[in-house]
Amino acid sequence: MTDFSTLTRRALMASVAAFALIASSVGALAADELKIGFVGVTSGPAAAWGTSNVRSMQTLEAMYNEAGGVKIGDKTYMIKVVTFDDQKDPKRAVEGMEKMAQEGIHYVVGPNVDDGAAAVRPVAEKNGIVYFPYAFPKELYTAPASNAVLGMIANYQSGPAIYKYLMANKGVKKVAFVAANESDPLSQRDGGVAAAKALGLEVVAANDTYQNDTRDFTPVLTPIVALKPDLLVLSGVAPANAPLLIRSARELGYEGLISTETAQDAKVLAEGAGELANGFISVGGASTPEIASDQMKAFVAKYTTMFGEYNDESNTKVYALDYILETLKANPAAIDNVEEFKKTMDTFSAPNPYLKGDAKLGYVGTTSFGQKRQLSVPMVVNEYKDGAFQTLFVGTVD
Amino acid sequence: MEQIVANGLYLGAQYALIALGLTLIFGLMNVLNFAHGQMYVLGGFITYAVYGQLGLPFVLAILASGTTLFVIGGLMERYLFRTVIKRSHREESTMLLAAATAFFFDAVILLVFGEKQRGVPKIVKGVFNDFGIILPYDRLLVGLLAAISIISFILLMKYSKPGRAMRALAQDRVAAQLMGVEVERFTMLGFALGAMLAGITGGLLVTITGVNAGIGGPISIKAFTMIMIGGAGVVGGAIAGGFILGMMESIGLTILREYGDVTYLVIFASLMVFLSIRPNGLMGKPWG
Numbered sequence: 001m002t003d004f005s006t007l008t009r010r011a012l013m014a015s016v017a018a019f020a021l022i023a024s025s026v027g028a029l030a031a032d033e034l035k036i037g038f039v040g041v042t043s044g045p046a047a048a049w050g051t052s053n054v055r056s057m058q059t060l061e062a063m064y065n066e067a068g069g070v071k072i073g074d075k076t077y078m079i080k081v082v083t084f085d086d087q088k089d090p091k092r093a094v095e096g097m098e099k100m101a102q103e104g105i106h107y108v109v110g111p112n113v114d115d116g117a118a119a120v121r122p123v124a125e126k127n128g129i130v131y132f133p134y135a136f137p138k139e140l141y142t143a144p145a146s147n148a149v150l151g152m153i154a155n156y157q158s159g160p161a162i163y164k165y166l167m168a169n170k171g172v173k174k175v176a177f178v179a180a181n182e183s184d185p186l187s188q189r190d191g192g193v194a195a196a197k198a199l200g201l202e203v204v205a206a207n208d209t210y211q212n213d214t215r216d217f218t219p220v221l222t223p224i225v226a227l228k229p230d231l232l233v234l235s236g237v238a239p240a241n242a243p244l245l246i247r248s249a250r251e252l253g254y255e256g257l258i259s260t261e262t263a264q265d266a267k268v269l270a271e272g273a274g275e276l277a278n279g280f281i282s283v284g285g286a287s288t289p290e291i292a293s294d295q296m297k298a299f300v301a302k303y304t305t306m307f308g309e310y311n312d313e314s315n316t317k318v319y320a321l322d323y324i325l326e327t328l329k330a331n332p333a334a335i336d337n338v339e340e341f342k343k344t345m346d347t348f349s350a351p352n353p354y355l356k357g358d359a360k361l362g363y364v365g366t367t368s369f370g371q372k373r374q375l376s377v378p379m380v381v382n383e384y385k386d387g388a389f390q391t392l393f394v395g396t397v398d
Numbered sequence: 399m400e401q402i403v404a405n406g407l408y409l410g411a412q413y414a415l416i417a418l419g420l421t422l423i424f425g426l427m428n429v430l431n432f433a434h435g436q437m438y439v440l441g442g443f444i445t446y447a448v449y450g451q452l453g454l455p456f457v458l459a460i461l462a463s464g465t466t467l468f469v470i471g472g473l474m475e476r477y478l479f480r481t482v483i484k485r486s487h488r489e490e491s492t493m494l495l496a497a498a499t500a501f502f503f504d505a506v507i508l509l510v511f512g513e514k515q516r517g518v519p520k521i522v523k524g525v526f527n528d529f530g531i532i533l534p535y536d537r538l539l540v541g542l543l544a545a546i547s548i549i550s551f552i553l554l555m556k557y558s559k560p561g562r563a564m565r566a567l568a569q570d571r572v573a574a575q576l577m578g579v580e581v582e583r584f585t586m587l588g589f590a591l592g593a594m595l596a597g598i599t600g601g602l603l604v605t606i607t608g609v610n611a612g613i614g615g616p617i618s619i620k621a622f623t624m625i626m627i628g629g630a631g632v633v634g635g636a637i638a639g640g641f642i643l644g645m646m647e648s649i650g651l652t653i654l655r656e657y658g659d660v661t662y663l664v665i666f667a668s669l670m671v672f673l674s675i676r677p678n679g680l681m682g683k684p685w686g
Binding site: 042043044046047048051181205207208209210211213215216218219220222223239240241243244251252253265267268271272273274308311 | 401402405406408409412450504508512513514515516517518519520525527532534603606607608610611612613615616617619620647648651652655656657659662
């Protein structure tokens with residue numbers, strides 16, 4: 001009869017063997033997991049900017065993983081999105097990027113603002129990370145910088161296109177600018193003023209600013225509305241402030257056009273300004289019915305199911321993760337080698353799954369930065385009307 | 399010029415209402431309620447949910463905001479602040495607790511209500527446009543409701559028994575206790591009233607300026623600025639501070655606009671000079 005100590009020893013050995021088997025299986029699964037990072041703002045007044053990034057990535061993560069993963073080279077990877085809230089603080093953005101480096105992540109979406117994107121540059125370059133900020137300063141994307149790839153259309157690209165269109169089609173001659181007293185909006189305002197002057201527009205207000213925590217914009221808009229501009233540009237306006245600015249301007253009797261070069265959300269505009277927001281011009285991606293593909297519609301439906309409601313900013317934010325994956329598919333050696341990724345960017349081309357027709361994904365930016373360090377996303381200029389965006393025109397950059 | 403004055407008065411009324419609840423709590427308990435802004439935000443979201451989403455009457459929504467924050471304020475005082483004040487001899491402990499509750503509310507509000515800016519349909523449509531003044535009717539109505547709330551609050555504090563008890567506590571806690579005022583009961587009532595005021599203000603102003611999860615901190619800072627100007631713990635001081643700040647903003651944003659955003663630079667520089675001359679603010683303590 002086998003004694004108790006032998007039984008115990010056998011049970012112990014069987015447990016160890018089982019554990020080793022499970023651990024090796026988990027290890028094998030982990031090797032087929034592709035981590036993509038996000039560092040950006042998901043709390044505080046600008047939470048909408050980063051949250052739309054995170055939710056876009058998580059929606060795609062779910063869609064790809066439910067379909068069995070993404071095939072890159074001869075391996076299939078399950079996507080894992082790793083997020084970090086930098087609270088719009090550059091010090092925290094650096095912590096976030098360091099965390100990504102510690103986790104062995106080479107591709108990171110974000111940060112969302114100028115100072116965060118600048119702060120993480122040394123960390124990204126030291127640790128072999130290519131990151132996709134939503135920040136406009138040209139020095140981030142111009143040589144010798146090479147690890148940052150702009151994830152959207154910059155205001156100095158969309159602004160001139162919008163002003164030209166409005167000059168030609170709406171007779172705009174006088175323009176006023178107003179911006180929040182923070183680096184991003186001020187820099188966008190300065191770029192917009194320069195572009196407007198270069199086009200021959202009369203700039204009647206170029207110095208007006210407001211504190212970003214302003215709730216009542218009537219005092220700041222009163223002197224601007226009195227100047228009767230044809231176009232009021234809300235430079236770098238946060239989605240939370242846009243409806244309040246529009247409402248205050250219209251209630252003060254302003255009858256001209258209002259525009260911005262940042263992405264907005266139709267529901268936020270509807271709730272905050274209602275019909276007063278009709279005619280408001282902004283820049284978005286592709287989800288207006290005229291140009292959205294079935295894949296885009298499926299993305300919007302999945303996003304809505306997962307998070308309760310859609311955020312129109314995701315029309316642009318949807319692209320970053322797909323660009324990373326498609327570039328890796330084009331050159332699987334770039335999975336853990338960003339130099340290979342950068343080489344691939346110069347010649348990369350793939351079908352754009354989110355637009356109808358034969359639009360392409362590709363890297364652009366040669367005109368603005370001297371090198372291809374920008375995602376080619378559609379420059380869709382929208383006009384808000386009765387609760388939804390309508391496409392005003394579609395342009396391209398570079 | 400008339401428009402600038404009208405803007406300043408309206409802004410001042412908004413600010414005065416925001417500052418009242420904060421100054422009441424400070425006057426009673428010597429606690430700067432860092433969660434004041436978050437209570438405002440919660441009140442705004444409750445009104446958004448009841449009036450904006452469920453389509454129930456606006457008055458009911460305001461009642462819901464006020465009642466909810468009244469209960470939350472009472473519970474906070476009873477189970478958090480009272481415990482800390484009894485156990486700790488350091489004033490910083492209540493400040494730290496207040497800061498922690500602010501962070502807690504921020505996180506809960508973001509979780510429950512999401513990150514988006516929210517707004518509700520106008521309660522009154524149309525714009526008053528005469529005498530060189532443009533003022534939407536809904537702002538006029540909210541301004542009127544704010545004035546009624548302020549006057550009601552002053553009358554409550556001045557003539558009602560609980561009001562007199564709270565004023566006595568704010569003036570001299572020990573003396574009030576010796577005179578038979580139930581300290582714990584009226585302290586809790588005061589905190590609950592302060593929270594209720596924050597909630598009602600949030601509910602009223604959501605119709606004009608909407609609400610989002612990130613504005614709690616900035617609202618608190620603005621409220622602190624107003625009570626610094628007017629004098630912490632003094633109702634009249636909070637009202638004066640609100641109107642002074644409103645007028646300074648309105649005038650500064652017009653006169654100084656060509657120089658960029660120097661309005662707040664001037665306001666805070668003036669505040670520093672003023673506080674160095676009158677550190678207790680315009681009306682300071684004691685109460686009344």
